[in-house]
Amino acid sequence: MQVRFWGTRGSIATPGPTTLRYGGNTSCVEVRLEDGALLIFDAGTGLRALGQALLAHPGPVRAHLFLSHTHWDHIQGLPFFPPAYIAGTELTILGPGHGRLTLEKIVTGQMRRPYFPLPMHAMAAKINFVQLGEGSVVELPNGVTVESGVVNHPGCTLGYRLTVNGTVLTYTTDNEPFGDVAASQHLAQPSHHVALARDADLLIQDAQYTPEEYHQSRVGWGHSTYLDALHIAQQAHAKRLVLFHHDPSHTDAEVDRIVAQCQAAIAQRGLTIECLSAAEGHVLEPFRRQALVVHKQATS
Ligand SMILES: [Zn+2]
Numbered sequence: 001m002q003v004r005f006w007g008t009r010g011s012i013a014t015p016g017p018t019t020l021r022y023g024g025n026t027s028c029v030e031v032r033l034e035d036g037a038l039l040i041f042d043a044g045t046g047l048r049a050l051g052q053a054l055l056a057h058p059g060p061v062r063a064h065l066f067l068s069h070t071h072w073d074h075i076q077g078l079p080f081f082p083p084a085y086i087a088g089t090e091l092t093i094l095g096p097g098h099g100r101l102t103l104e105k106i107v108t109g110q111m112r113r114p115y116f117p118l119p120m121h122a123m124a125a126k127i128n129f130v131q132l133g134e135g136s137v138v139e140l141p142n143g144v145t146v147e148s149g150v151v152n153h154p155g156c157t158l159g160y161r162l163t164v165n166g167t168v169l170t171y172t173t174d175n176e177p178f179g180d181v182a183a184s185q186h187l188a189q190p191s192h193h194v195a196l197a198r199d200a201d202l203l204i205q206d207a208q209y210t211p212e213e214y215h216q217s218r219v220g221w222g223h224s225t226y227l228d229a230l231h232i233a234q235q236a237h238a239k240r241l242v243l244f245h246h247d248p249s250h251t252d253a254e255v256d257r258i259v260a261q262c263q264a265a266i267a268q269r270g271l272t273i274e275c276l277s278a279a280e281g282h283v284l285e286p287f288r289r290q291a292l293v294v295h296k297q298a299t300s
């Protein structure tokens with residue numbers, strides 16, 4: 001399993017000189033399995049560059065695209081995903097609906113006029129929608145499974161637990177696990193979130209704020225501090241924690257400070273969790289019983 005980050009930024013894309021190292025594109029994570037299967041988590045603005053990279057290789061693009069939810073920063077890359085306009089591409093888009101609005105209606109809605117010049121049916125790819133919810137289990141070839149569970153965020157937001165030959169990757173972005181749980185979100189209790197991440201080899205978790213920022217003015221906005229992220233990782237016995245969905249106001253230097261503070265908290269608690277911050281262009285190889293391999297690939 002290889003994991004590559006194409007977008008790590010929360011809320012809105014933030015290109016510029018202060019975000020060069022961790023990246024300015026919004027959420028998009030590529031997971032490539034041994035058999036070549038392609039899974040994508042979220043379709044933020046990072047999806048565009050992933051699409052360009054996919055077209056550099058011969059053969060049709062086939063992918064399962066798991067959406068955590070349909071806030072802008074998680075779907076805006078889809079209209080700019082070049083393989084979607086090419087016949088022969090097969091795209092399965094999976095994720096939650098919102099009340100009576102189906103996933104398909106929400107995703108196609110962002111390409112309606114006056115929001116976008118082309119309708120989604122202008123895409124030549126074969127596109128299937130699969131609506132997921134609490135406790136859905138998607139079975140892929142070779143015993144690969146993806147389970148989904150509701151996390152605490154405004155609107156229905158799903159976390160995903162991918163299991164491949166005993167290696168577990170949990171992707172839980174956009175959540176405030178220890179904030180007030182809305183009545184309609186009774187499934188989004190912290191224990192539920194911990195269960196999604198239990199014994200994860202790699203936990204990619206929202207860590208948008210510092211505790212100071214959170215308590216000053218951001219309670220109830222649906223995001224975590226790095227200490228919340230660590231708390232989930234600790235309770236779940238996750239082996240590696242990747243801080244994700246960086247606040248748009250945080251510079252590279254501030255993200256450096258946040259990951260250093262999280263690592264210091266890990267040392268202080270006597271834990272062995274490996275912790276790093278998601279950086280655009282970085283590739284991780286989270287195999288069980290091996291140290292985490294991190295390397296940076298040149299952007300194509
Ligand atoms: Zn987001």
Ligand SMILES: [Zn+2]
Nearest residue numbers: 069071153174
């Ligand atoms: Zn969101």
